[in-house]
Amino acid sequence: MSEPIYDVLTIGNAIADIIAHAEDDFLVKEDITKGAMNLIDAERAEHLYKVMGPAIIASGGSAGNTAAGVASLGGKAAYFGKVSDDELGAAFTHDMRAIGVAYDTKMLDGTPPTARSIIFTTPDGERSMNTYLGACVELSPEDIEEDKVAAAQITYFEGYLWDPPKAKDAIRLAAEIAHKNGRQVAMTLSDSFCVDRYRDEFLELMTSGTVDIVFANESELKSLYQTSSYESGLDAIRQDCKLAVVTRSEQGSTVVTRKNTTHVDASPIENLVDSNGAGDAYAAGFLWGLTNTRDLKTCAKIGGLVAAEVIQHLGPRAQSSLKELVEQSGL
């Protein structure tokens, strides 16, 4: 096993976030499930954009946000994700490379266009996403760059990749390469509705050892085990994977190993503006810590610190140096 080149490689749907504030009754009127990632087609994307207020555009995509977070922390990150050769694709590519993420997935020629998520942020800071997958449907095993997987301490992917048709084959291939090279594989459960769509497959990924580390939030955990009890969920996930990290918004997070359960408080914030990217940022902080000799409790604290930065402005990625933030915190 050679020295790793990357701390973390992430794989996900490469998405441009189009973000605006909206009121709760707008979500009701437009039949948008609040807090969820709603999959939409091109026609509905056009409709929702039409009825949306003035918006800002920022690169997003769950695993993309995590790779950008690891890089902002000073870690070495790589990313696989599919965009098209259009302005949103160019912006996505720029934003990844500008922060130092190794990103070379082959672009599509323009059709379908780069994926976009039309995101409404309500006054309570919750984000409701409406994602047209566009170019992401073409991510396939051919996009798995073996040398990068082999050279990454951890390969991390999003559960959302079970939505496009060929990405799950890409993930299974990547996991195989990672393990063959003595590396670890991590995933996020992404969204409670996504868990509901792919519960059995996600559980199989865990129990078969395809995945070593699982990130989830409370509702995803409860959805996975179809329980209303947080404690039951923790007990169940302890049996199914070596390491699980569960986030609970303002109630902090819980790190679960076969034998131990460790709770860490949330980092204080001044103003919750937009929860978009909170979980992705948390995963970035945790994974950066894990690949940079921090103990599990410190990893969870770094995750919380990074998530707190991201939720205090519109947009899913940090707007200041996470490296400085962590240095100042002493973590």
Add this chain to the structure above:
Amino acid sequence: MSEPIYDVLTIGNAIADIIAHAEDDFLVKEDITKGAMNLIDAERAEHLYKVMGPAIIASGGSAGNTAAGVASLGGKAAYFGKVSDDELGAAFTHDMRAIGVAYDTKMLDGTPPTARSIIFTTPDGERSMNTYLGACVELSPEDIEEDKVAAAQITYFEGYLWDPPKAKDAIRLAAEIAHKNGRQVAMTLSDSFCVDRYRDEFLELMTSGTVDIVFANESELKSLYQTSSYESGLDAIRQDCKLAVVTRSEQGSTVVTRKNTTHVDASPIENLVDSNGAGDAYAAGFLWGLTNTRDLKTCAKIGGLVAAEVIQHLGPRAQSSLKELVEQSGL
């Protein structure tokens, strides 16, 4: 003179802002004049984007920001400005119409592309703009929709329009139509370097009566009259136009008529993040007040209140309802 349909019509360079944080030494290294609007060509735009950090994209353009601000205040606004038929042009158009601005300027077919300003925000909150004018160079008298000018209480344009070749002819035509219909014409001096480029023409616009109301910040005022004294500048501009409004960042603003000088304090802020759009927002607040029966002092207060909202986040336009903000303030 029929009843006006619009409170304010604005005319300007229609620009997508691409915004990232940067350190001061980056500006020095890249030879960017801090705080200014630097005009650049396509090649330099490509270079600066390449060396820029991760960015967000938001619709901008000085007069465009002002129209959006008037609309957010609940006013009736219209806008003339040229974009191209590309993704940034579509986003610009969406953002204008989504907030309720009447915007129907004919798009270019794709070449040159929609203008973009590559904006670096330094830790002190100052923004330094690098603008590739793209489609804006095609704005011409043909784009002046006579019915809208005739129906607007105030037609407001930016001094920046003296940079593209044909826009000044468009402005002279618009001013003629406005005055013929008993309306008023306002302008912003835009930028002290812009004033330096077109000082004589701007003075002529004022002394000839083409322009009734002038917006400036302190450095633009000083540049216009080539003086280092704020008081001398105020005395000079009083002779040259009926109403001048001069902003001084955290020192508030000054309203100058032939006979009176009124000073208004700045609105308090918690956190200066990005001064991009401050002057445009101030103009929106002032012009909305002026066209909605507020006295001059109240207009200046509304301007300051609106500017304070805009400078506390990245991006040049309000991220919350300005109508509610003003209602809550009791102004």
